[in-house]
Amino acid sequence: MYLRGPFADDNIRALQEDGSNCSIFSFDITANRSALPLAKNALKKLRTLRHPGVIKVLDTVESDTYIYIATERVVPLRWHVKRKSLSPETAKWGLYNIARTVKFINNEASSVHGSLKVASVYTTESGEWKLGGFEVLSNVKEDDAVIYTYGSLVPDSGRYTPPELASGWDALKRSPHSAVDAYGFGALVFEVFNGSFNGGDQAGQTKNIPPSMHSSYKRLTNANPKARLSVANFLEQGRRHGSFFDSPLIKLTDGIENLGVKTEEEREEFLDDLEQLTDDFPEDFFKMKVLPELLKSVEFGGGGPKAFGVVMKIATKLSNDDFESKVTPVLIRLFGNPDRAIRVCLLDNLPLMIDRLPQKLVNDKIFPQIVTGFTDVAPVVREQTLKSVLTLVPKLSDRTINGELLRYLAKTANDEQPGIRTNTTICLGKIAKHLGNSTRAKVLIAAFTRSLRDPFRTAHCASCPPSAPP
Incomplete structure (x- = not known):
């Protein structure tokens, strides 16, 4: 890397032992002996001066011919x-x-x-x-x-x-x-x-x-x-209020550092501001600093659905590799979270994330967590879980669809909530092409027959062909 002055004007990329990037500042003593006091001073001060705004030193090496300073990647x-x-x-x-x-x-x-x-x-x-x-x-x-x-x-x-x-x-x-x-x-x-x-x-x-x-x-x-x-x-x-450093980005970057200790009211205000993201803001900062803090807030700090909504807004700009490494592990844990508000928020946002999630991951780890929502005591959770089926089905194996999924849909077809019964019938019609040949006709006939007998008018209509009278 490069420290203008006694250090070499090059850009050396290196890897730390854990595989992460770092930068190397180098000084050739033989070629620049008159500037050696400057290099030694820079080395000493970088080692001893600790502040978030100073380049972070990882390691240093001194020999008779060279000085090397390894720092965070810059x-x-x-x-x-x-x-x-x-x-x-x-x-x-x-x-x-x-x-x-x-x-x-x-x-x-x-x-x-x-x-x-x-x-x-x-x-x-x-x-x-x-x-x-x-x-x-x-x-x-x-x-x-x-x-x-x-x-x-x-x-x-x-x-x-x-x-x-x-x-x-x-x-x-x-x-x-x-x-x-x-x-x-x-x-x-x-x-x-x-x-x-x-x-x-x-x-x-x-x-x-x-x-x-x-x-x-x-x-x-x-x-x-x-x-x-x-x-x-x-x-x-x-x-000062209204002055040149009183800007949304500066407020945001100051606020994200203290998100975990904010009161609920302060956190809500901060997240409201954060939702007003613009393209003027540096994407790398959001990816590497804001996103991890928001994910921690959602998972551990009471950030709730609003924080998760901002997470998804940032995540849409991530590469598939970044999404997999930074967001997916947290999503897997969140789908197991018993908090109903979080579960409903996850289901609402499922269409935004489903294409980023591998089929095996959805089928083996996420779907088993989602299905608990089919039997939740809260109707809103059961309703949202049912609606998520259309998004999930393309990522599920035939065995899962024709086995576990159909067993849960059989329960929601008899739900005490007429809206859930109605949506179950609609759902079965829309996923019919994913059902096995041996079960499709049996399942659909039973579902539509049951719906025709349903006293709830909308449920009754759900089983009728589009041109048939209710």
Whole structure:
């Protein structure tokens, strides 16, 4: 993988022991010995700085000739910027996450990143933006911090260096330590919306930047470091009601992290917002972060039918492989759930999922769970179970259809609810082609004869040919 600066500009894909993807950042000591302090600093800070917005390190290897850092699977943000593949909503969401990370670095870690730009940001497989580029990240309390000596050695640093550092990086000590990162974050904002930042002449320019962000953004790159808006304050202003970080996607991504501890009222409100999905939202995030949380909420956290409805909305965009690995195992467990609201919801959504489910799975694992609904004390469960037969039949074996299924339909044909009796007759007529030759006539004659004697007029009509009088 790639850390702009001392690390190699390549994209090495690797597998962890469990088969999942990771990225490798590499540094050739022999070819870049003068930059070794930068590489060692990046290695140290990535190991020790823990925050959700920082690239996650899995392992590191040091030798006399190379440094390797294995991380979660990431790709450079600049790839997306060059392709102009970021929607405005996604761009704001990404900047919001980076701003939170920079705030942590400046405030809680009492440090300066010193190299904020598009080349220091990466995107994960879920689409989240993570911060790297730690070659000169330094704690301001350290007199011999790397940034004072090596700040100017980071590639392209001249383009991103704020004006107060023109005479040297020691000038950091005479300004608020957050001022350098504020200027760099302003450059990052410009790059995200325009593709590149060519130097101080573009600092504060608002071309292509969302109008709601203009005022706060321009203060990030104020020529006077003491008058510069810190990234923490930029984040605070953006979070205000109606401001640039008060967006549906940001609310959603913040909310999904705490879904399990929300009250029922908060969860309902969150799911209402989640139902208003748009194509502007990053599909990978929904697949890898939102979907698993919703599935957990449905199965364990009281998310209920509404959460499952959103699950199915997201699942329609999944590949067959992703559906099989992420959704199917939970579906199998949910069909065994005694909660009637969940069972009815599953049956309602069965047409949306049936084509994704293998025949053997439906016949051997799901159908045995569904048939308990034929004898449920709640009429609505019996009714929905009966209606599901037409969806299930193409996935059932002949033995199951002509055996277990017909035995249950014989019971619903005599149900106390006239609507269920009526629908049983209709169901038998529609699945007749799936019945065995030896049983078809016997079953249908018995069913239609019984229906003709039914005192419920609609049940009686269900057994009549379309042209026959009731």
